[in-house]
Amino acid sequence: MFPSLSGAEIRQTFLDFYAQRGHQVLPSASLVPEDPTVLLTIAGMLPFKPIFLGQRDPDYARATTSQKCVRTNDIENVGRTARHHTFFEMLGNFSFGDYFKKEAIAWAWELVTEVFGLPPERLVVSVFREDDDAFALWRDEVGIPAHRIQRMGEADNFWASGPTGPCGPCSEIYFDFKPELGDAHIDLEDDSRFLEIYNLVFMELNRDSEGRLTPLAKQNIDTGLGLERLAQVLQGVPNNYETDLILPIIQTAAGLAQLDYFQATPEQQTSLKVIGDHARAVMHLIADGVIPSNVDRGYVLRRLIRRIVRHGRLLGIMDPFTPAVVETSIQLAEAAYPQVREREILIKTELKREEEQFLKTLERGEKLLFDLFATATGSAKAGKKGQKTPQKQISGADAFKLFDTYGFPLELTQEIAAEQGFSVDLAGFEQEMEQQRQRARAAHQTIDLTAQGSLDELAGFLSQTEFLGYSQALAKGVVEALLVEGESVPQVEAGQSVQIILDRTPFYAESGGQIGDRGYLSGDELLVRIEDVQKQSDLFIHLGRVERGTLRVGDPVQAQIDLACRRRVQAHHTATHLLQAALKKIVDPSVGQAGSLVAFDRLRFDFTLSRAVTPAELEQIESLVNTWIAEAHTAQVAVMPLAKAKAKGALAMFGEKYSEQVRVIDFPGVSMELCGGTHVNNTAEIGLFKIISETGIAAGIRRIEAVAGPAVLEYLNERDSVVRELSAQFKAKPQEIPERIVALQTELKTTQKELEETRAKLALLQAEQLLEQAISVGGLKILVAELGSTDAEALKTAAEHLLHKLGEGAIVLGSLPEPGKVSWVAAFSPLVQKKGLKAGSFIGEIAKLTGGGGGGRPNLAQAGGKQPEKLPEALQVAQEQLQMALS
Numbered sequence: 001m002f003p004s005l006s007g008a009e010i011r012q013t014f015l016d017f018y019a020q021r022g023h024q025v026l027p028s029a030s031l032v033p034e035d036p037t038v039l040l041t042i043a044g045m046l047p048f049k050p051i052f053l054g055q056r057d058p059d060y061a062r063a064t065t066s067q068k069c070v071r072t073n074d075i076e077n078v079g080r081t082a083r084h085h086t087f088f089e090m091l092g093n094f095s096f097g098d099y100f101k102k103e104a105i106a107w108a109w110e111l112v113t114e115v116f117g118l119p120p121e122r123l124v125v126s127v128f129r130e131d132d133d134a135f136a137l138w139r140d141e142v143g144i145p146a147h148r149i150q151r152m153g154e155a156d157n158f159w160a161s162g163p164t165g166p167c168g169p170c171s172e173i174y175f176d177f178k179p180e181l182g183d184a185h186i187d188l189e190d191d192s193r194f195l196e197i198y199n200l201v202f203m204e205l206n207r208d209s210e211g212r213l214t215p216l217a218k219q220n221i222d223t224g225l226g227l228e229r230l231a232q233v234l235q236g237v238p239n240n241y242e243t244d245l246i247l248p249i250i251q252t253a254a255g256l257a258q259l260d261y262f263q264a265t266p267e268q269q270t271s272l273k274v275i276g277d278h279a280r281a282v283m284h285l286i287a288d289g290v291i292p293s294n295v296d297r298g299y300v301l302r303r304l305i306r307r308i309v310r311h312g313r314l315l316g317i318m319d320p321f322t323p324a325v326v327e328t329s330i331q332l333a334e335a336a337y338p339q340v341r342e343r344e345i346l347i348k349t350e351l352k353r354e355e356e357q358f359l360k361t362l363e364r365g366e367k368l369l370f371d372l373f374a375t376a377t378g379s380a381k382a383g384k385k386g387q388k389t390p391q392k393q394i395s396g397a398d399a400f401k402l403f404d405t406y407g408f409p410l411e412l413t414q415e416i417a418a419e420q421g422f423s424v425d426l427a428g429f430e431q432e433m434e435q436q437r438q439r440a441r442a443a444h445q446t447i448d449l450t451a452q453g454s455l456d457e458l459a460g461f462l463s464q465t466e467f468l469g470y471s472q473a474l475a476k477g478v479v480e481a482l483l484v485e486g487e488s489v490p491q492v493e494a495g496q497s498v499q500i501i502l503d504r505t506p507f508y509a510e511s512g513g514q515i516g517d518r519g520y521l522s523g524d525e526l527l528v529r530i531e532d533v534q535k536q537s538d539l540f541i542h543l544g545r546v547e548r549g550t551l552r553v554g555d556p557v558q559a560q561i562d563l564a565c566r567r568r569v570q571a572h573h574t575a576t577h578l579l580q581a582a583l584k585k586i587v588d589p590s591v592g593q594a595g596s597l598v599a600f601d602r603l604r605f606d607f608t609l610s611r612a613v614t615p616a617e618l619e620q621i622e623s624l625v626n627t628w629i630a631e632a633h634t635a636q637v638a639v640m641p642l643a644k645a646k647a648k649g650a651l652a653m654f655g656e657k658y659s660e661q662v663r664v665i666d667f668p669g670v671s672m673e674l675c676g677g678t679h680v681n682n683t684a685e686i687g688l689f690k691i692i693s694e695t696g697i698a699a700g701i702r703r704i705e706a707v708a709g710p711a712v713l714e715y716l717n718e719r720d721s722v723v724r725e726l727s728a729q730f731k732a733k734p735q736e737i738p739e740r741i742v743a744l745q746t747e748l749k750t751t752q753k754e755l756e757e758t759r760a761k762l763a764l765l766q767a768e769q770l771l772e773q774a775i776s777v778g779g780l781k782i783l784v785a786e787l788g789s790t791d792a793e794a795l796k797t798a799a800e801h802l803l804h805k806l807g808e809g810a811i812v813l814g815s816l817p818e819p820g821k822v823s824w825v826a827a828f829s830p831l832v833q834k835k836g837l838k839a840g841s842f843i844g845e846i847a848k849l850t851g852g853g854g855g856g857r858p859n860l861a862q863a864g865g866k867q868p869e870k871l872p873e874a875l876q877v878a879q880e881q882l883q884m885a886l887s
Contacts, residue, residue, distance in 0.1 A: 002116065002117035002118050002119065002233075002234060003116075003117050003234065004234055004235050004236065005116070005231075005234050005235075006231075006235075006244050007227060007228075007231045007243060007244050007245040008335060008336065010091075010116075010227060010230055010231055010234065011066050011089065011091065011227055011336060013115060013116070014064070014066070014091045014111070014225065015064055015065075015066060015091075017107075017111050017115055018062075018064035018093045018107075019064065021062075021107060022061075022062050023060075023062040023063055023064040023093055023094075024059075024060040024062065024063045024064070025063075025064055025065070026060075026063050026064070026065045027065070028065060028066055028067050028068045028089075028337070029041060029046070029047035029065075029067060029068075030068075030288045030289070030590055031068055031069075031070055031284055031285055031288045031290070032288050032289055032290060032297065032590075032592065033046055033047070034047075034646070034652075039296060039297050039300070040070045040071075040297055040300065041067065041068065041069055041070065042069055042070065042071050043067075043069060043090065043224070044065060044067040044069065044090030044091070044092035044222075044224045045092065045094070045201075045222045045224070046067075047065075047067070048063070048094055048096075048222070050646065050647050051096055051220075052096075052166050052203060052220055052222065053165060053166060053643070053647075054166075055643055055644065055646065055647025056647045056648075056649075058096040058097075060096070061095065061096055061097065061098040062093070062094065062095055062096070062098055062099070063093075063094045063096075064091075064092065064093045064094070065091075065092055065094075066089050066090070066091050066092075066227065066336070067089065067090045067091075067092060068087070068089060068284050068288075068337075069087070069088050069089070069090050070086055070087050070281055070284070070285065070300070071085075071086060071088075072086050072300055072303070072304075075303075075307075076415070078273070078274055078277050078278070079241075079269075079270040079271070079272075079273035079274040079277065080270055082191075082232070082238065082239035082240060082241075083195070083226075083228065083229055083232065083239065083240045085228060085240065085277050086277055086278060086281040086304060087277065087278075087280040087281035087284060088226060088227070088228050089226075089227040089228070090224045090225070090226060090227070091224070091225040091226075091227055091230075092222070092223050092224050092225070093107070093221070093223050094220070094221060094222055094223070095220055095221035096218070096220055097218030097219065097220060098221075099221065100202065100204075100219045100221060101133055101134055101137060101202050101221075102137060102141070103221075104200050104202070104221045104223065105134065105137045105138060105141070105142065105171065105200065106137075106141065106142065108173060108198055108200055108223065109142050109173075112173060112197070112198060116230070116234060118175065118233070120144070121179065122175060122176045122179055123144075123148075123173055123174065123175060123176065124148045124149075124150065124173075124174045124176060124186060124188065124194060125138050125144060125148070125149050125150070125171060125172065125173050125174065126149075126150045126151070126152045126156065126157055126170075126171065126172045126174065126188055127149060127150070127151055127152070127157060127169065127170075127171045128151070128152065128153075128154070128157040128158050128169030128170060128171070129151040129152060129153055129154075129157070130169070131157075131169040131171070131202070134169065134171045134202065135149055135151070138171070145183075147183055147186070148183060148186065150186060150188055152188070156170075157169060157170045157171070157172070158170060159201045159203070159222075160207065163207070163209075164207050164208060164209055165206065165207065166203050166205070166206055166216060166220070167203070167205050167206070167207050167213075168201060168202045168203040168204045168205050169201075169202050169204075170199055170200060170201050170202070171199075171200045171202070172196050172198065172199045172200070173196070173197055173198040173199075173200075174188055174194040174195060174196050174197065175194070175195045175197050175233050176193060176194055177192070177193055177194070177195065178192075178193045181193065195229060195232070195233065196226075196229070197225060197226060197229050197230050197233065198223065198224070198225045199223060199224045199225075200221070200223045201221070201222040201223065201224075202219070202221065203216065203219065203220040203221070203222060204216055204219045204220075227245070228240040228243060228245055228246070231243040231244070231245055241273045241276055241277070244332075245332065246273075246276045246277065246280070247261075247276070248328050248331075248332060249275070249276040249279050249280070249325060249328045249329050249332070250272045250273065250275065250276040252324065252325050252327075252328040253272050253275045253276065253279075253312070253315070253317075253321070253325050254272055256312075256317050256321050256324060256325070257272075257312070257315035257316050257317050258316075259272075259315065267314075268314075268315060270311075271311035271312075271314045271315050272311075272315070274307060274308070274311045275308050275311050275312060275325060278304045278305075278307055278308045279308065279322075279325050279326050279328075279329045280329050280333070281304050282301060282304050282305055282308070282322075282326065282347075282351065283326050283329045283330060283333065283340055283347055284333070284337070284340065285297070285300070285301045285304075286301065286343070286346060286347045286350050286351075286700070287337070287339050287340045287343045287346075287347060288339075288590065289590055289591075289592055289608035289609075289610075289700065291350065291594075291608070291698065291700045291701060292305060292350060292354050302354065303409070303411065305322065305351060305354045305355065305358070306354075306358050306362075306409065306412065307412075307415075308322055308325070308355075309322065309354075309355050309358050309359065309362065310362060310412065313359075313362065320352055320355045320356060320359070321355075322348075322351040322352065322354075322355045323348040323351055323352050326347060326348060326351055327348070330344055330347070342610075343610040345610070346610035346611075346700050350700065361408060362408075364408075365402055365408030365412070365413075366416070368402060368408075369394075369402065369408070369413060369416055369417075372394055372398055373417075373420050373422060376392060376393070376394075376422070377392075392421055392422045392423070393422060393423045393424065393425055394413065394417050394422055394423070394424045394425065395425050395428055396424075396425040396426070396427065396428015396429040396430070396431060396432050397428060397432055399413050399424050399425065399428070399429045399432075400428075400429050400432035400433060403429075410424075410429060462480055462481060462501065462539060463503070464538035464539065465501065465502060465503065465504065465505055465509075465538065465539050465540035466503065466504035466505070467504075467505065467506075467508075467509075467540065468504055468505065468506045469505070469506040469507060469508050469517070469561065469678065470637075470678065472506045473506055473560065473561050473563055473566065474506060474558065474559070474560050474561075475504060475505065475506045475558075475559050476504075476556060476557070476558055476559070477502035477503055477504045477505055477556070477557055477559050478502065478503045478504075478554065478555070478556050478557070479500060479501070479502060479551065479552065479553050479554060479555045479556075479557060480501045480502060480503050480553070481500075481501040481553060482498055482499070482500060482501075482551065482552075482553055483498070483499040483501075483541075484496060484497070484498055484499075490552060490553050491550055491551060491552040491553065492546050492550070492551050493546060493550055494546050494547065494548055494549060494550070495545075495546065496545070496546050497543075497544070497545050498528075498543075498544060498545070498546060498551065499541050499542065499543055499544075500521065500528070500530075500541070500542040500544060500551070501539050501540065501541060501542070502540065502542065502557070502559065505533075505540050505542070505559050506559055506560075506561050507519060507530065507533045507540060507542060507559060507561055508533065508561075508566075508569075508677070508678055509533040509534055509535035509540045509541070510532070510533065510534055510535065511535055511676060511677075512596075512598075512675060512676055512677050513576075513595070513596035513597055513598050513677075514569060514573055514598040514677040514678070515532070515569065515597070515598065515599050515600070516532045516533030516534060516543075517530070517533055517561045517562065517565065517566060517569075518530055518531060518532070518561070518562045518565045519559070519560050519561040519562045519565075520559075520560050520562075521542070521544065521551075521557045521558065521559055521560075522557065522558045522560065523549070523551075523555060523556065523557050523558065524549075525548065525549040526546075526548060526549035526550070526551060526555075526557070527546075527547040527548040527549065528544045528545065528546050528547065528551060528557075529544055529545050529547050530542050530543065530544040531543055531544060531545070565600050566678065567685075567709070567710075568600045568601070568709055568710055568711060569598055569599065569600055569678065570678050570679055570680050570685075571680060571685065571686045571687070571708045571709030571710075571711075572598045572599065572600075572602065572603040572707075572708050572709070572711070573598045573603075573675075573677045573678060573679055574635075574665075574667075574679045574680045574683065574686060574708075575603055575625065575629075575686055575689050575706065575708035575709075576596055576598055576603050576605055577665065577667070577671045577673055577675070577679075578625045578628050578629070578667070578670065578671055578683070578689070579603075579605050579621070579625060579689075579704065579706065580593060580605065580607070580651070580671070580673075581628075581670055581671040582620075582621040582624045582625050582628075583607060583613075583621060583704075585624065586617055586620050586621055586624065587609065587613055587617055587621070588609060590608075591607050591608060591609055592607060592608045593605070593606070593607055593651075594606040594607055594608050594701050598677065600711075601707070601711050601714070602692070602705060602706065602707050602711060603705070603706050603707070603708065604703060604704070604705050605703070605704050605705075605706070606697065606701055606702070606703045607701070607702055607703075607704075608700055608701060608702075609700070609701075609702045610700050612694065612696065612702065613694050613702060613704070618691055618694055618704075621691065622689060622690065622691050625689045626688065626689050628667070628670050628683055629683045629684060629686045629687070629688070629689060630684070631683065632682050632683060632684035633667040633668065633669070633670050633682065633683045634667075634681065634682050635665060635666070635667055635679055635680065635681055635682065635683075636666040636667075636668060637663065637664070637665055637666070637679075638663075638664050638666070639661055639662070639663050639664070640661070640662065640664060641660060641661060641662075642658050642659070642660055642661070642662050642674075645662050645664050645674055648664070648672065649672060650662075650664050650666070650672045650673055650674050651671075651672065651673040651674065652673070652674045658674060662674045663675060663676055665677075665679055667683060670683075685709075686708050686709055687708070687709050687710070687712065688708065688709070688712040689706060689707075689708045689712070690706060690707050690708070690712050690715060690716075691704060691705075691706045692705045692706055692707060692715065693705045723737070756793070756794075759790070759791065759794050760793070760794045760797050762790075762794075763787060763790045763794040763795065763797065763798045764797065764798055764801055766787055766788065766790070766798070767787065767798040767799075767801055767802050767813075768805075770783060770785045770787075770802065771783070771802065771805060771806070773785060774806060774809070775883075777882070777883050777886045777887050778886045778887050779808075780808050780809045780810065780829075780831060780832060780886050781806040781807065781808065781809030781810075782809060782810050782879070782882050782883065782886065783802060783806065783809070783810075783811050783812070784811075784812045784813075784875055784878050784879040784882065785812075785813055785814075785875070786813070786814050786815065786816075786871060786872075786875060787813050787814070787815045788815060788816070789815060789816055789817055789818075790813075790815040790817065790823070791815075791817045791823065792815075792817060792823040792825075792862060792864070795813055795815050795817075795823050795824075795825045795862075796825050796860070796862060798813060798825075799811045799813050799825040799826070799827040799860070800827055800860065802827070803827040803828075803829060806829075807829070808829040808830070808831045808832070809829055809832065810826070810827070810828050810829070810832045810837065810882050810886070811825075811826065811827040811828075812824075812825075812826050812842075812843065812846070812875070812878045812879075812882065813825050813826075814850075814871050814874065814875055816868050816871065819868075820866055820868065821864065821865075821866060821868070822847070822850045822851075822852060822864060822865035822866065822867065822868055822870075822871055823862070823863075823864055824843050824846060824847050824850075824852075824854065824862060824863040824864065824865065825843070825860075825861070825862050825863075826839040826840075826842055826843035826846075826860070826861050826863075827839060827859065827860050828842075828858065828859055828860075829859075830859075832886065833858050833859065835885065835886060836885070837882075837885055837886075838858040838861075839856060839857065839858055839859055839860055839861040840855035840856040840857055840858060840861035841855065842861075842878075842881075843855070843856075843861045843862070843863045844861070844863055846863070846874055846877065846878045846881075847863035847864060847865050847874075848865075849865075849870055849873065849874040849877060850865025850866070850867045850868070850870045850871060850874050851865050851866045851867035851870070852864045852865030852866055852867075853865075
């Protein structure tokens with residue numbers, strides 16, 4: 001029998017094997033790919049795609065990796081089959097124009113049979129039907145009997161990067177779970193018997209636009225061995241979920257549900273498997289900087305978390321449990337992927353927050369959905385004899401109501417419906433969605449000051465605005481349309497605000513975080529001040545006010561941007577690029593842009609990071625950006641195909657839609673990004689860069705605000721003014737101000753402490769005078785009184801002191817420490833508590849009479865209120881209730 005290896009041992013053995021054969025061991029790439037056209041890393045070869053496509057030269061001739069991957073295209077099969085996953089690890093070895101079929105086949109066979117110890121008689125291989133070379137290598141060099149080499153078609157054994165480009169045949173190694181069935185009828189489609197464990201891609205051809213195949217100049221090897229699949233084989237378990245890679249997570253979830261996984265029902269086992277699989281996926285996604293949201297990869301993450309929560313509920317886990325489950329996932333992964341432990345707090349915080357939010361939606365949505373099931377089932381039973389049984393279907397209108405009104409996701413409605421034997425009318429859902437879009441557009445047209453509805457109509461016959469602003473600050477244009485309060489008009493007079501569409505313009509329209517230009521339109525006796533420019537439907541909308549003259553559709557105008565404002569925004573935009581480059585260099589290469597604002601007076605840059613940037617790092621970042629500015633790097637601006645830009649390593653903002661031709665802003669050796677904004681020609685034009693603040697704005701999202709160029713002088717002047725004023729107030733030199741402030745703070749703390757002590761003493765003196773008001777009830781003393789403006793802490797001290805003086809009894813005190821606030825305290829002796837009175841619950845009820853609440857221990861408790869006018873009445877009630885309870 002072959003050796004049983006842990007998942008970690010399999011991973012390391014694979015990497016070591018290929019490292020010994022000249023392969024560079026590379027770390028797993030992020031699940032967030034550099035390629036902006038791909039949502040997530042879905043295959044082991046994806047990080048090398050630019051090399052295989054000839055867009056980038058490789059740094060190594062051979063490489064090997066264990067690559068994290070996430071796929072959700074067949075998410076409904078997770079937990080229901082033996083080996084479907086959303087998260088999996090793909091072990092791979094790659095050759096970039098170095099070795100080819102002979103070596104790849106020989107090493108793959110050596111690895112699986114000699115190193116991993118799989119019996120050759122338990123293995124079957126497949127080749128592409130026309131790949132005689134691979135067939136001969138397996139038969140003649142490796143020695144596999146011809147009947148155990150299966151020729152298969154293009155659908156199974158031919159890889160292509162797309163309709164055109166590099167491609168080639170594949171060869172796969174399968175493990176046979178049922179060798180006793182013999183070799184007479186080998187059917188590799190029978191996945192109950194055969195499991196594909198290793199896929200070898202021989203990238204040797206290029207397909208052109210007409211479908212012609214020609215040999216590549218360099219032949220490449222791309223392989224993938226599924227870690228989870230091989231673990232299933234080597235560990236002798238019936239499915240991937242019961243390997244040591246996932247089973248501990250399942251057992252954690254089972255423990256929380258008070259179940260034994262191996263004794264659970266099939267439905268319970270499915271839910272546990274879903275939790276086990278998805279826990280790994282969400283852990284790695286958050287660790288790689290993905291934050292739950294309603295769009296793109298953020299929505300993939302949110303959907304996975306929601307499925308974990310829902311399946312937990314199906315198992316009877318009602319309290320938040322995702323952090324506990326993911327802790328086991330972290331323990332399993334941290335040796336190979338230490339960043340998951342480093343980002344533990346972020347991972348658990350995001351999971352707990354999402355789980356708590358979704359539980360509210362889930363409870364409400366599930367109740368409504370099951371009401372719909374009951375109604376539909378009841379209707380079906382009530383059908384008359386002979387009539388066709390009504391279809392068990394959730395209508396599109398009901399599904400849309402769940403989605404639109406209650407926030408219940410459509411795919412969750414589909415999943416639950418399928419479990420109950422129902423379908424969902426997707427066509428009806430889409431119809432309802434489209435009707436909502438139409439209602440939104442109609443409402444938008446009547447209230448939106450940017451007149452989207454009218455603009456949509458105008459866009460039908462206006463050509464897109466020609467932008468001249470990269471090279472011109474002054475240009476002539478013709479007025480193509482005018483809009484006032486959403487209505488298209490032929491002319492506007494002085495004093496009116498207007499939206500203007502020109503055929504061509506030097507004004508930059510707000511996009512990519514950069515705000516729109518300011519400036520003027522002028523003509524004969526005409527002057528229009530432009531305060532902003534927006535872009536909609538490829539039209540540049542100049543928002544302005546006519547200062548002088550009349551502006552008409554068809555008029556020629558001179559468009560002049562405010563150069564001073566343009567230069568300020570250019571300095572801030574280029575500084576933003578330099579800031580991102582510095583963050584990646586100093587803080588974390590995986591830092592990703594999460595939003596930005598480039599304005600005349602400042603810049604704001606949001607980025608993904610699970611911790612605060614330290615003061616020392618901020619100082620280094622600021623210094624590095626200013627160094628790049630002083631080095632006077634010249635901008636190289638080029639328009640090129642998107643693929644070429646990505647191959648050059650240009651950064652792209654995720655979520656942005658790029659056309660086939662993109663604009664690349666390159667400051668060689670410093671920063672290269674896809675960007676349509678305006679920039680300085682040389683970094684020296686920026687002048688200076690100063691960071692103002694660094695803060696957290698959401699879980700895993702940080703924000704840096706900074707100033708550059710002339711805005712730095714304004715910022716420093718403002719700070720200098722403050723320092724001069726403080727110097728005058730303190731009668732101290734600027735450098736002495738911090739010391740003076742520390743001294744004042746120390747003095748203030750001392751004074752405050754003395755004041756608190758004095759107040760406490762005064763409260764005790766006042767309390768002493770209240771002793772004579774105490775009354776006896778049932779052998780116990782009762783004192784209910786108001787103690788002026790005593791604060792909460794002094795009130796508590798007074799109550800304890802009075803109870804000590806009285807002996808056995810009950811003390812209830814109220815005070816008005818500040819306007820609009822009531823403080824309460826109750827102190828009960830042991831005999832009072834034996835009579836069933838608890839200070840915490842008693843004073844909590846009394847505090848409610850003054851618009852508040854509170855509680856505490858049975859012997860001593862505090863509370864508060866916010867209706868001082870009700871204090872006398874509440875004290876009276878407290879007195880009566882104590883007397884009644886103790887008499």
